[in-house]
Amino acid sequence: EVQLLESGGGLVQPGGSLRLSCAASGFTFSSYAMSWVRQAPGKGLEWVSGISSSGDATYYADSVKGRFTISRDTSKNTLYLQMNSLRAGDTAVYYCAKGGISWGGFDSWGQGTLVTVSS
Amino acid sequence: DIQMTQSPSSLSASVGDRVTITCRASQGIRNDLGWYQQKPGKAPKRLIYAASSLQSGVPSRFSGSGSGTEFTLTISSLQPEDFATYYCLQHNSYPFTFGPGTKVDIK
16 A cells, blocks of 8 residues: 655745655656656645655746755655745745656645744 | 646536546647646546557546647546646656646536
8 A cells, every 4th residue: 555654844934944754655756757746725736846766856836946855765655845045935844746648647645744833 | 838727727527527628838749748636635647648548547538639739638527526627738848848737626
């Protein structure tokens, strides 16, 4: 059974940093692209960032480009999102999701972790 | 970037009704579209991939159609557990984009 478990969310001040993790199990992590998707309170889904199965290619939404960095550690079966220069508008539940272009989108999602940016 | 629109933004329906939701892409995306269901406080769940393929374990009352720029999700006979918000997602190219969502509630 595929499991994706996010962690690292919390309260952070504007301008601060946070690193999210997503521990993957139940599938061959190194074979799949992965993404982060967020949802601000009461709003819709927003794709944030994606990474290829090998980790060689990364992609970002314009709203986070230059501030967020996606990475993966195959030895730990873990996906990361380093978030810097956080703004109030980054407040959201962050989900990791398995899949990408070649996998018909996202077939599995984590339960999400809440990031709150506030002073 | 590819923009996605959805209609309607919300609808009220009764159990047993046939429901249709439309998603349009700003440019052609072949059949690189999925439909997701989300209930309050829960992660999204994929219902349809490749525009018309039913995700394993999803009831057959859900179906998808379309290609290019126009896509449709149909629920043939709405059930109580189907009241939720539905999103389309284009995964033809990065950045991926979701539609704004359609909230289906009880009439």
